[in-house]
Amino acid sequence: MKRADFFRKDEKDVFAQTRNRLTLFYSAILALFLSVFVALALFVFYIVVSNDQEQTLRLLSDREVGMAERALDGSGGAWREQERRDLSGNQVFYYVTGNEDELIINNDNYEELRELYMDVVEGWETDGIEVKKVEIDIPENDPLFESFTKKEVDLMVLARPVMHGGERIAMLYLAVDNTFYSSVIKWTIAIFAGMTLLFSAIGVLVSRWMSKRALQPVEIAYNLQKEFVSNASHELRTPLSVILSATEALGMESDKSNPFREKMLGTLKHEVKRMSGLITELLALAKSDSEQAAVKLRKEQFDIRPAAEQMVESFTNAIRAKGLSLKLDAPVPIEVVGDRDKLIQLMYILTDNAIKYTPSGGHVEIKLKKQNHKKHDDFLFSVSDTGIGISPEDQKKIFERFYRADKTRSRKEGGYGLGLSIAQSIAETHGGAIKVESTPDRGSVFSVAIPFEAETAQLGRAAEPSVKQTVI
Template sequence: MYSGLLMLFLILFIVIVYSVLYVVILKNQEHELDSLVNQEAGFIGNYLLKNEPSDLQGIPNQKVVFAGVNQYFYYVVNSNGEMIMGNEADRRLRPALLSLVKGRFQKDSEIHKDTVHVESIPQMRGNKGEFHPHDDAHDIRLMIASHSIYYKGQFIGQLYIGKDISFAYQLFHWLLMILVALGVVFFGVASFMSVVMSKRAMIPISGAFSRQREFVADASHELRTPLSVLLSSIDAMEMTIEPTEEEAFVGKMLSNMRQEVKRMTNLVSDLLTLARSDSNTIESKTESFDFRPQADKALESVRPLAASKQISLSLHAPATLVANGDPERLSQLLYILLDNAIKYTPNGGQVQLFLSAEGQQLSIKVQDTGIGIKPEDYNHIFERFYRADKSRSRQMGGHGLGLSIAKWIVETHGGNIQLESEVGKGSTFVIRIPLR
């Protein structure tokens, strides 16, 4: 952002400097030309008063001496458009120059600019009749001013003076190139400095993120043991309770504790998985295996949860389906998607798992008749701890990490995951993973 602001300031600086110099230089040229044309018009007027000729034909051209810098031509044209007197730096251009000034009886204070093209001049070289350009073709930029000449109140003619300002435009071109080159140099320096400074700024941020990631991984790892002990102790206590009315309340409390401990265990396990995935410390093994038995096991593990909500589970897959990847992670992927589908499907709904080989890809599709997902939640559903409906997620025991882990598993296998959903009708997760 700061580099962008610096470059914006530099561009504005270049534009302002170029514009100011352009205006100042051209205004200075206009002022010089205006002074020159007034001076020469006054000289001709004084000559007429002293010599009293019938017209300007009596003034020889050599009497008119123009000392202006870069002056290219001067002409005096009568009211009929005929040149009375004049001279130019290149006689070949007289027709072109006269066509610029004939009929232009502009105001004395008016200055206009024109361009005249000069053709190359071929010149004989040697005895073989070979030619080479003596003067390359180019354009001459002229600034033209005029002044009316009167003698005893009668209009005699219009004085035109043209000044060559090609060098000024060439100077503008050089100036623009220099400013652009400086801008490129400053842009390179600014980019280099921004990269260096951003790397320095990222050092403490990266360190803090690494420490936070290590803390989450260590804390999750250390919490697994006490949670396992708690779960085992609750199971042992439930076994010692006799089915009497006095101990029914205690049994209910232990059941609730057991459910919460299992929920905490799953959360800690997910946090540990994500922390290790961030640090790339999870070893992933790749092997070819039959994916159908893994799907059967995942379906059986979630069948009690589906039965508690009278949800119909079905598997559509070939008898044998060879996949390539980490069997443990792909089984975890199936469990996450099936568990998520069952949780968000109302009682009496349906969850279907489709497995197939499409070309060189393994296709996994989990379809449910659940509550669906809103379109505005599509881009966030795979974010960590994101819940489209927070109150419903808490009631169902979700903590917003399952789909994040699912996406990570798919990406580590070089695949992609897509979502198709309609609110009130259900959702479909489609995963495609390369078979090789």
């Protein structure tokens, strides 16, 4: 099976489409909830860790500022003379600078990094407590730092003024190493992201399985209904044919002088023909629903122009009765590849619709042409009319089964809302497409494009086709 045929088959399978939509919907919901949960969990974790580090810095700064205030009041010793402070825990440095940025007290974990640390606090003055996170990049090629295995250090730094007599006399800077916590947060994000992807993939599989199980009863009921329609249509054809034959025989033997009898026989004959038409359309739809529909196409190369001319002739009486004009515009010959009977049926359906819904004095035009490509050709068929047109809302639904835009007019014209469904099925079975362009009260144009392999149509390219028009 060709790839294009595979995708077209899936597009026609309403249950496959529904399963895919349900799977996508439930998987998206699950992924959304997982993402929100992971984002909230990571956010809470980040806030807790950051607050813990910041609280540690604030406690250290409170102790140092308290020592400074006692020393300046004369009750706590010489605070400025204490040039060294013991670093606690993961503390990186402890600096006190004067108002002229001179370093009064200093202590750091690595004297080699003091210059990098001082770059962080240089010029940083504040009237309150400020905390910020900074990242220090350790030069890789500098021999002074070759003993450091870590080339990046994440710090949380606190700046706080030391006040005396309402004036700032110094700035206190404290820093703790936040590298470990940053690494933990990064790994946590990676793990949670991986778990989200894993559970999302599991969710897709579970959603697929659940949607398939949920649709099984519907699919069974649909297949039973489809089988019933097909079997009932087959069974009804024979008795309807018998009734129609009996009605015609009674019409030939009836007494012409009895108008009531003649009227009843005519009504019965008309309704039997309508019922036969409905049965024929239902059988066509039942066949198109079959999974083997594409395989059953009897593709052949043929000139479709004679069939189009014969179709035009068959509509002569209907055209004249309504006072319409019908024009066929097609080259001679026009070689195409496809199922002859189905393509002719497609043309009949669209032409019949155009004639039915075009008022007296209107015009219907049929165009057939072939478009050549390198690897394939397209058979293009269009029917345009000056009829009642179709509203934009109805254009979205007219290819649905049993849908009729104007139900009153459809009953009057004898339609069941199945013709366009059959036409669409024929086009899609051939790998083509059908579309409509319409303006209410101005007319409609139905266009069909049927692709076929270019290698099989070389006969049609042997001579330049001439254009021939048929007008009724």
